[in-house]
Amino acid sequence: MRAALPMMLPAAVFLCGFLLFPVVSTMINSLYHDSPLTGREFCGLDNYRRLAGDDQALETVEFTFVFALSSVALEMVAGVLIALAISRVVLGRGPLRAVVILPWAVPTVVAAVMWKYIFNDQYGLLNYLVYGDSVAMYRAWLARPATARLAIIAADVWKASSFVALIALAGLQSVPQQLMEAARIDGAGPVRRFFHVTLPLIRPALLVALLFRVMDAFRVFDLVFVMTQGAPAGQTSVMQYFGYLKMFPEQQYGYGAAVSVVVFAIIAALSIVLVRTVGRRGLVE
Amino acid sequence: MDARVMCALATTGLLLAACGGGGPGETVTGITVVTWRPNSPGTWDRAIEMFEEANPDVRVELQTGPSSSTQLHDMLSQRLRNRDASVDVFVMDVVWPPEFAAAGWARPLDEAFGPEARGRFFEGTVEAVTWEGSVYGVPFFLDAGVLYYRTDLLSRYGLQPPETWGEMVRAADSVLLGEDDPSLYGYSAQMAQYEGLVCDMLELVGSAGGDLMQPGDEAAVRALRFARDSLVHLAGMTPPGILTYKEQESLELFASGGAVFHRNWPYAWALCADTAGSEIAGKVGISSLPSFPGGESVSALGGWSFGISAYSQHPEEAWRFVEHMTSPEVQRMFAVEVGKPPARRALYADSAVLAANPHFGPMEAVFEAAAPRPRSPLYPQISHRLQSFLHEAVGDPDSRIPRMAREAAADIAEILERAGG
Amino acid sequence: MRLLWTGLALAAVVLFCLGPVLWILSTSLKSPGLVDDRPPSLLPDLDAGSYRVALEGRGFLRSMGNSLLVAGATTVLTVLMASLAAYPLARMAGRWRGPVLGLVLAASMFPQVSIAGAVYRMLMGMGLLNTHPGLVLPYTGLMLPLAIWMLTGFFGRLPRELEEAAVVDGCGPWTTVWRVFAPVAAPAVFTTAILVFIYAWNEFFFALLVMTDPAMQTVPVAIAKFPGQYRVPWGELSAAAVVAILPLVAMVLLLQRRIVSGLTTGATKG
Numbered sequence: 001m002r003a004a005l006p007m008m009l010p011a012a013v014f015l016c017g018f019l020l021f022p023v024v025s026t027m028i029n030s031l032y033h034d035s036p037l038t039g040r041e042f043c044g045l046d047n048y049r050r051l052a053g054d055d056q057a058l059e060t061v062e063f064t065f066v067f068a069l070s071s072v073a074l075e076m077v078a079g080v081l082i083a084l085a086i087s088r089v090v091l092g093r094g095p096l097r098a099v100v101i102l103p104w105a106v107p108t109v110v111a112a113v114m115w116k117y118i119f120n121d122q123y124g125l126l127n128y129l130v131y132g133d134s135v136a137m138y139r140a141w142l143a144r145p146a147t148a149r150l151a152i153i154a155a156d157v158w159k160a161s162s163f164v165a166l167i168a169l170a171g172l173q174s175v176p177q178q179l180m181e182a183a184r185i186d187g188a189g190p191v192r193r194f195f196h197v198t199l200p201l202i203r204p205a206l207l208v209a210l211l212f213r214v215m216d217a218f219r220v221f222d223l224v225f226v227m228t229q230g231a232p233a234g235q236t237s238v239m240q241y242f243g244y245l246k247m248f249p250e251q252q253y254g255y256g257a258a259v260s261v262v263v264f265a266i267i268a269a270l271s272i273v274l275v276r277t278v279g280r281r282g283l284v285e
Numbered sequence: 286m287d288a289r290v291m292c293a294l295a296t297t298g299l300l301l302a303a304c305g306g307g308g309p310g311e312t313v314t315g316i317t318v319v320t321w322r323p324n325s326p327g328t329w330d331r332a333i334e335m336f337e338e339a340n341p342d343v344r345v346e347l348q349t350g351p352s353s354s355t356q357l358h359d360m361l362s363q364r365l366r367n368r369d370a371s372v373d374v375f376v377m378d379v380v381w382p383p384e385f386a387a388a389g390w391a392r393p394l395d396e397a398f399g400p401e402a403r404g405r406f407f408e409g410t411v412e413a414v415t416w417e418g419s420v421y422g423v424p425f426f427l428d429a430g431v432l433y434y435r436t437d438l439l440s441r442y443g444l445q446p447p448e449t450w451g452e453m454v455r456a457a458d459s460v461l462l463g464e465d466d467p468s469l470y471g472y473s474a475q476m477a478q479y480e481g482l483v484c485d486m487l488e489l490v491g492s493a494g495g496d497l498m499q500p501g502d503e504a505a506v507r508a509l510r511f512a513r514d515s516l517v518h519l520a521g522m523t524p525p526g527i528l529t530y531k532e533q534e535s536l537e538l539f540a541s542g543g544a545v546f547h548r549n550w551p552y553a554w555a556l557c558a559d560t561a562g563s564e565i566a567g568k569v570g571i572s573s574l575p576s577f578p579g580g581e582s583v584s585a586l587g588g589w590s591f592g593i594s595a596y597s598q599h600p601e602e603a604w605r606f607v608e609h610m611t612s613p614e615v616q617r618m619f620a621v622e623v624g625k626p627p628a629r630r631a632l633y634a635d636s637a638v639l640a641a642n643p644h645f646g647p648m649e650a651v652f653e654a655a656a657p658r659p660r661s662p663l664y665p666q667i668s669h670r671l672q673s674f675l676h677e678a679v680g681d682p683d684s685r686i687p688r689m690a691r692e693a694a695a696d697i698a699e700i701l702e703r704a705g706g
Numbered sequence: 707m708r709l710l711w712t713g714l715a716l717a718a719v720v721l722f723c724l725g726p727v728l729w730i731l732s733t734s735l736k737s738p739g740l741v742d743d744r745p746p747s748l749l750p751d752l753d754a755g756s757y758r759v760a761l762e763g764r765g766f767l768r769s770m771g772n773s774l775l776v777a778g779a780t781t782v783l784t785v786l787m788a789s790l791a792a793y794p795l796a797r798m799a800g801r802w803r804g805p806v807l808g809l810v811l812a813a814s815m816f817p818q819v820s821i822a823g824a825v826y827r828m829l830m831g832m833g834l835l836n837t838h839p840g841l842v843l844p845y846t847g848l849m850l851p852l853a854i855w856m857l858t859g860f861f862g863r864l865p866r867e868l869e870e871a872a873v874v875d876g877c878g879p880w881t882t883v884w885r886v887f888a889p890v891a892a893p894a895v896f897t898t899a900i901l902v903f904i905y906a907w908n909e910f911f912f913a914l915l916v917m918t919d920p921a922m923q924t925v926p927v928a929i930a931k932f933p934g935q936y937r938v939p940w941g942e943l944s945a946a947a948v949v950a951i952l953p954l955v956a957m958v959l960l961l962q963r964r965i966v967s968g969l970t971t972g973a974t975k976g
Contacts, residue, residue, distance in 0.1 A: 007790045100719065107926045122534075231676060233681070234673040247820065260819070356914075359915075
């Protein structure tokens, strides 16, 4: 098709200029020492060597994995449950769906502020729900590493379950009712029906959701930046937040770039694994 | 503030257009000033108005950044690193000048800001803007950590403002026992994992005779253990959220009557005394911070100065602005209206300043002796490392402080050795 | 019995999704005294003062305007270019198609925070800092891969008879896309547009770096910069948050059917 090239040109220009170029330039920069004090000098894999020995960096790798795996697992389950709950509803379907879409549509920054307030040690909703009027028993959820980590995970799960629910809902819409009827007639209970009929049919949709969520969970930044800034004691710092600290406040651009390349490599590797599971069919149409 | 910016921009536009059309031959230079978002925009507006009246050939565009120092630093460093010529004047937190100077972002001001001019400012503030023999900024105002206390509660139990930290804890204890109020705590301070933590710990460690850069020393370990065991983890002494408190939260607790003692910067005085927002107006006293037995009280030095960008195309006009903003008149205005301790010594004998800020008188010695944080162009990295060490040291009830201190010291040594790469 | 379970399940879903938002809504409608009350009260005393301060004192409406402009422009630009590019990609056979799509999608997996420095330098060089295009252009670049992927997939599944009919009618490839594909692909285009809009509206880090002038800020940046120097104004912050999500709520209410149907056609067939 002769018109193919000009049709693709605008998008190609944009992609090269605003995506590929910055990405490649950042990847190249990871091979340099680059800071306002030392200037820019080539150092090969030195940044990566340093990263491998950086205890704080390794701690963030650990938490990023913990965060990503637990959030994604919880989101997938919650999302499917939500989708199941609302898929059959006819009355009030519109507002109900709007309600479900809402957490996903809320800006992450707003959600982070909301959740920070919920976990507040003096005025927070969670303290009120758990301890009621006994103000003296109120806990500072964000002050201790374990509860702060749970808080970050909770905030992410809230937001992303909505996204998974939508995708799952879309998948559920396409489950033929006859199949469900047939299964019910056969005497299958709701649980068996779900695992043997529904789940296989919505698997492709779920795997799409899984792929997106895994990618986003490993790249999480806004949430940590607004809610905890990596505290307490750096225990809620994720890789991308660590990369940000190196790049911006500490002005170590080369080192920060190396962190991003590592995050990218992890995401890419995981995506390849997931795509292999889905089959080439699902991703590259 | 936004109307001001619009006005300034519009005026600049009109004037430039007018000049283009063959005006009286006088060009108007626009300079851009970057500062944090002021809590008192009116005072800034007036100061700028005064400047523009005295300097009709200069128009000032004020760009206000975030109110967080770290975010402002990010924003400024991005622009300066990329040699953005659109910034002329910027404010610098007390720890930034070495970094900005070593990176070549701040213009040296030795000639314009000569030795006798410098002598009129507090020595600590001048030292803060000096790096490798040159001066890179002009002090605007200073801050120093001070202790606030509830006069009504102390007098009720016959207590005096404490001289040592141990005394403070015991005094708080007596009050807490007597009051039996579950929402009253002994001490409110800033112990979130951020720059303020370094200040609070600098004061504790310094008053034990220790040094934050030698965290493994006996004095430092002792001070940190005290903070951990007798402040943070002593039931009822501090609010459980203190490990997430910055200035705002800790002050809010104190001002709503939730604490007996409070560590903060001088600005808190006005807020505590404000009958509209504070529940403890008229019941607040101020004193220097306690120390450990055998040590001296240490106050962390804070504050801001003005710097001129090395990439500015209007350094002369920029200097005029800086000179104006740090002049006695403008400093007095800020001291009276906003309550910021001026960096000029003479103003502490000024009747207007003292009338608005009676606590400046007794606190002058504290301001004079305030201790700086470690001075290095690599301070952001050092601070981050210290922050995570300090936060864990006082936050974890079972922290192994000597070992953590050794690791932190080793990391900091490595930072200094690597020198930025 | 079944009805009871469904009812409970639905209540749980609504509580889960709306709970935090309702709490913020309640806080925004409290008078300052009530906001600072310990223990906090669930219900507000219906005082709109926080809204007044949030909207007037901080130029919040202007931030909304900025966000609207940036998100709208990004959406239009992205959808246009993605639709154009998706057609040849969908119709072309060829071994290079897979790798190209893969490369493009891979590039979008790169952590966005890190390319901010490089993008900042580019924008500065082009003099686009503190301008609306300064955000629209990077956002478009970042969302194109996703948009292209979604539309390519969808276009690929459309029957070839559509084009054949168009060719018979004498339409060139450009016209084919506009007159024939677009109407049929409307749901997918719509969903893509909504995805892009939400992304551009919610994006935080680039906006923080590029828009340093408070008059040019977008909503997420305005919210993040809210906490004052002296106190954290939870009441006003809540009011700002509510105002920030109102347009999205409206959009979601009006378009929820399209969103779901677009995802249906987009996600399930693979």
